[in-house]
Amino acid sequence: MFTGIVEYTTKVYQLNREKNNLCITFHNPFCKNEIKINQSICHNGICLSIVNIHKKIYSVIASEETLLCSNLNFLRIQDEVNLERGILLQNRLNGHIVKGHVDTIATIIKIENRNGSWLFFFKSKNKLNHLVVKKGSIAINGISLTIITCDRYTFKVSILPYTYENTNLHMMNVGDIVNVEFDILGKYIKKYCKKYKNL
Template sequence: MFTGIIETLGTITNIEKEGDNFHFTIKSNITSELKIDQSVAHNGVCLTVVKIQGDEYTVTAIKETLDKSNFKYVKIGDVVNLERAMILGARLDGHIVQGHVDQTATCVNVVEEDGSWVYTFEYDKTYNNVTIEKGSITVNGTSLTVVNSIDNKFSVAIIPYTYENTNFHTFKNGSVVNLEFDVIGKYVARLLEKRN
C-alpha cells in the first residue's frame, strides 16, 4: 500500500528486454535504503526490487504492467516518481493507493496560472472508470484532488512544490500518464453494476 505522496525522483538508466518482460534500472537517491524484494511505486506502478548495484537498482515489469501503464513508452533518461510502501502507523497524508494502475490517460491541456498549474487529462471511458468532483485520483503515483470532472476527462491543480518535486514538470500535451482511480470509488461502482 502507498499514499501517493512522492518521496523522490529516479532516472531510467537502462532497459533490457527478456521475453515479454522488461527490466528497468533506475538511479535514485534512495537506492542505498532499498533491499531486494522491496516494493516501490514507479509512476504509481508497484514493482519489486530485484537487483541493487551502487546507486542504481533494477525492477521487472511483466506484459500486464506494460499493457496497462505508460512503462511501454519509458526510455533511458526519463524521470519517474518514486514512493516506498507506507509504514503501518504512519500518517496517511495522501489517500489509499494500491500501486495497481487501472489505465493510462493523455495530457490534453496545461494551463499555467498565477503560482500554480492546471493539467487536464483524457482517458478511455470503455474501462468504466470514473472520477468525481473533489474526489481522489492518482496520476503517475501522485495523490491529487479532481477538479472539472466530466465523462472521460478531468483536471488537477498542481502547486509549485508538487510541480518541482514530481515529474509533472515534464508533462506537456500528448504526455501519457498512469491513472489509479480511488479504490473506494471502484468498489462502489462495482457494487452498483451488480445491482443493475
C-alpha cells in the same frame, strides 16, 4: 500500499527486454539500507518489486500485463520517474489509498499556468463513468491529486508549486501519456452498486 505522496524522483538508467517483460534500471536515490531485494516501490504509480541492487542503481521487472495497461512502453533513458515506498502503519495517510495497480492511461491535452499553480487537463483512454467525481481523489503517475472537474473521458486537476517542482510533472508536456489509478473506494462502491442493480 501507498499514499500518492512522492518521496523522490529518479531517472531511467537502462532498459532491457527480457522476452515479454521489461527490465528497468534506475539511479538509486535512497540511502544505504533503505531499500532491499523484493521490496515493492511505486514507480509512476506502478507497484514494482526490486530484483537487483548494485552500488547506485537498482532494477525492477515489469510483466507483459503491466506493460499493456501502463505507460512503461513509452519510457526512455533519462526519463524522470516518481518514487514512493510502501507506507508504514504508524504514518499519517496524507494522500489517499494508492494500490500501485494502474487502471488505465491518459493523455495530457492541455496545461495552463495559473500564476502560482498549474491546471492539467487529461483525456482518459477508457470511459471514466462513475470512477471519478468532482473533488474526488485520483493518482496520476503515482501522485495523489484532487479532481476539479470531470466528464465521460476528461478530467482536470490543479497542481501546486511543491508538487510541480518535486515530481515529474514539471517535465510533462501536452501529448505525454500518464498512468491513472482510480480511488479504490470508488471502485468497490461501483462494483457493489452494479451487483445490487442486477439483483
